[in-house]
Amino acid sequence: MRVLAVETSCDETSASVVEGVGDGFRVLSLVVKSQVVHERFGGVVPELAARAHVEVIYHVVKRALEEASLGVGDVDLYAATKGPGLAASLIVGVEFSKTLALAADKPFVGVNHLIGHVYSAYLSKPDLRPPFLALIVSGGHTEIVMVKDWYSFVLLGHTLDDAAGEAFDKGGRALGLGYPAGPKIDALSRKGNRDFHRFPIPRIKRRGYYFSFSGLKTALLNYIRDKGEGFVRENLHHIAASYQEAIVRHLLSVVKRAFDDLNPPHLAVVGGVALNSRLREVFGEEFGERVVFSLPRYCTDNAAMIGAAALKKYELFGEDGQGVSVYPYLGVIEP
Ligand code: KG4
Ligand code: ZN
Numbered sequence: 001m002r003v004l005a006v007e008t009s010c011d012e013t014s015a016s017v018v019e020g021v022g023d024g025f026r027v028l029s030l031v032v033k034s035q036v037v038h039e040r041f042g043g044v045v046p047e048l049a050a051r052a053h054v055e056v057i058y059h060v061v062k063r064a065l066e067e068a069s070l071g072v073g074d075v076d077l078y079a080a081t082k083g084p085g086l087a088a089s090l091i092v093g094v095e096f097s098k099t100l101a102l103a104a105d106k107p108f109v110g111v112n113h114l115i116g117h118v119y120s121a122y123l124s125k126p127d128l129r130p131p132f133l134a135l136i137v138s139g140g141h142t143e144i145v146m147v148k149d150w151y152s153f154v155l156l157g158h159t160l161d162d163a164a165g166e167a168f169d170k171g172g173r174a175l176g177l178g179y180p181a182g183p184k185i186d187a188l189s190r191k192g193n194r195d196f197h198r199f200p201i202p203r204i205k206r207r208g209y210y211f212s213f214s215g216l217k218t219a220l221l222n223y224i225r226d227k228g229e230g231f232v233r234e235n236l237h238h239i240a241a242s243y244q245e246a247i248v249r250h251l252l253s254v255v256k257r258a259f260d261d262l263n264p265p266h267l268a269v270v271g272g273v274a275l276n277s278r279l280r281e282v283f284g285e286e287f288g289e290r291v292v293f294s295l296p297r298y299c300t301d302n303a304a305m306i307g308a309a310a311l312k313k314y315e316l317f318g319e320d321g322q323g324v325s326v327y328p329y330l331g332v333i334e335p
Contacts, residue, residue, distance in 0.1 A: 117271050151317070164273045211251070
């Protein structure tokens with residue numbers, strides 16, 4: 001069975017053809033077009049994102065089919081991200097994909113973006129099977145999920161304020177690095193001393209596996225204000241490395257607690273922030289061979305992970321059909 005999946009939940013327009021092979025998946029093509037219009041605004045502008053999706057979606061889908069050497073008639077299932085994400089952007093992908101399904105008289109399924117991120121782990125380690133623990137760390141989400149079965153999830157914890165990616169992006173903005181700042185902080189940190197300044201690592205009183213990043217961001221803002229512009233510019237790589245260290249240490253401490261309590265066979269780390277080199281180093285040291293990092297091409301938003309999740313969803317629950325809408329606030333465990 002082959003699915004043509006589309007992802008337009010935020011600022012990447014992506015299409016992919018994925019084939020089901022036994023219990024697993026083979027990615028036949030993946031095209032990702034990142035929007036650059038947002039850079040000068042320091043964050044994603046929803047209205048501009050939706051328009052940019054409209055401009056390129058046809059070309060992105062066409063190229064995904066060409067790269068897979070397939071025509072529309074060779075596709076058995078159509079899929080798109082239905083949420084969470086920006087409403088108008090989601091609508092572009094869902095309606096485009098539903099229309100193709102309608103014209104080709106084929107089934108359509110809407111996919112939860114966060115479940116898509118979990119499925120990037122299967123694409124990255126083909127013999128991975130449930131159960132496992134998953135840490136979803138992206139620009140909009142920080143969640144710990146127990147993957148009990150292919151489509152059975154238990155939400156164990158989440159951020160109480162900013163997402164980990166937001167901590168990188170907002171911190172980076174304060175340091176004058178532009179958007180998105182995660183990759184820039186990562187690159188600067190390689191030449192920096194992470195012990196240069198100790199930013200406070202959050203301690204959360206609430207029982208469970210929760211994260212909080214807003215205090216850290218405030219600590220950075222205060223530090224920048226106290227030290228002054230010249231000092232910050234001179235020591236940018238040290239400050240970036242110290243700030244990144246606090247984010248990574250906080251993620252590790254909460255995840256380690258969940259991992260020790262539940263003792264899962266594997267821990268999957270997925271989402272854009274899973275690209276972070278310090279996070280990979282620290283988690284690799286802590287969890288050894290039991291940690292599975294999403295491959296770089298499946299970390300940031302992409303339609304291949306949506307395609308894999310769609311194939312399994314269709315196999316287990318059948319099609320959603322043409323009545324599916326978009327769900328901007330969809331929770332992680334809702335299929
Ligand atoms: O998963 P993703 O592409 O989009 C969302 O679903 O949010 O994640 C994007 C986020 C951004 O916040 C970006 O700054 C962050 O991932 N990011 C990184 C790195 N590369 C991307 N954060 C830290 N280190 C990186 N190397
Ligand atoms: Zn995402």
